[in-house]
Amino acid sequence: MKLDIKGKPAYAYTGGKAFDAMLPTVVFIHGAQNDHSVWGLQSRWFAHHGYGVVAVDLPGHGRSSGPALASVEEMADWLLALLDALGVRKPLLVGHSMGSLIALEAAHRAPGKVRALAMLGTTYPMKVSDALLATARDDEDTAIDMVNIWSHSSIAHKPSSPAPGFSVMGGARRLMQRMSALNPARLFYTDFSACNAYANGEAAAAAVRCPTLFIFGKKDMMTPARSTRLLTGAIAHGKVVQVDAGHSLMSEQPDAVLDALDAFALSLEEQRT
Template identity: 30%
Template sequence: MPQLAVDGATLTYDDEGPRDSAEVPLVLVHGWTANRHRWDHQTTHFAERRRVVRLDLRGHGESSGAGVRTIEELAADVLALLDHLGIQRCVLVGHSMGGMIAQTITLAHPDRVERLVLVNSISRMTYNRGRGLLMAASTLVPFKLFVATNIQRAFAPGHPREEIREYIRASAATPREVVMTLYGAMRAFDVLDRLGEIRTPTLLVHGYHDIQLPVTQMLRMAKACPDAVVRIIDAGHELPVERPAELTAAIDSFVTAPAPV
């Protein structure tokens, strides 16, 4: 279990698959309160033929460190890991908050991203008045209830309850400071007006039943990034574990397709 010390944190990561592959490495970035194991299915599949890197973000999973305030700071951690591993160019895949990190990296360093995959992610959070009040009020409830409610809502109806409970327990182990600070960072994140700057081939893949980051918000991204490929899957917000095989197939099809001219 390799680790890297970065700016007051210790990042735990996995580096799997053949180093001598002609295919560009795949880098997987998980979302808020999650960890690198959200990508188990995708890692197993892609590591058969290409290098795959995934990490626990600062303060998540088996990585230490707190004090992070912005999506940009998390993006700097990911870039530090890539520099450490000697990866100059990659296929960058981000889920939810991880997709915000991936957008930040792509906008700042387009030369380092060969293809971009955003899974259940958005470029700007938008709430109607009722939902905005609900989200603001949710921060006033006890921390464990706040986490449990958000994770429960992330899954489409019918997902096995015991599996959801396991994800709730894992998320609740994330330090409160990290959870609440990054919750605010996600609400403040806004690069929608800059999406047109992205020339990297991009896949937007989203769960139809996502009520955390609704599909209508992803479609605003598709309008701002008209050359993006869009896939909608019958799932909620947690696509990597709700429909792992379908997500893996969508990513595989995208990264193996000829680059657009």
């Protein structure tokens, strides 16, 4: 689905179904150097089980025109503008890594417009080391390789990769390389800098009143469990689910992630009725 947001072309994947704003809506927000495709299984499943699905390509990523936005706050404002353009009311926001901060900030800026939050592979502060920032700025290919290795718990993944010749790590690497090819303006550095600079997470988390789900990878080296205590403490009513994966948990353990999201969404519908 193509839209015009703030005068620039934007794209959102709808899971293979025409989007219907009258359905309960799930909005998927990707992380740094990614696009909507990281939500392949989860977005399609929800679209075919009674939900409206909006899996965004953030500005400068995938099919949405750039430039990439330089702050989490700008990305949250863009997301809220996109939801307004679609007539979406009270969605479940599902964000991974950088996308989780965008979801959190959007909920803080417009609490009356958000039904619930699901934050995957999240932490706050989401600091990026000076060495990795410098590599992302000066040698994006090397930064991609570094993050791809750190984001996965193994070089071989089953059952999420049952077919011969299919590679979770290889697919993730090619996606990030494709983002670089589509937008050569130091996209990874822009994304990482936005995560590193975001300073409103504690206040935003303290203000969260809506139902919240945290999904963490037990083997996550990018946002390890010990770093998540500020968020989970600030949102004490949030439910925590752990899956046997690294930071790229949607591809390493797609079924476990889907099960957690499905159960959470179902609980929201039960509360609604």
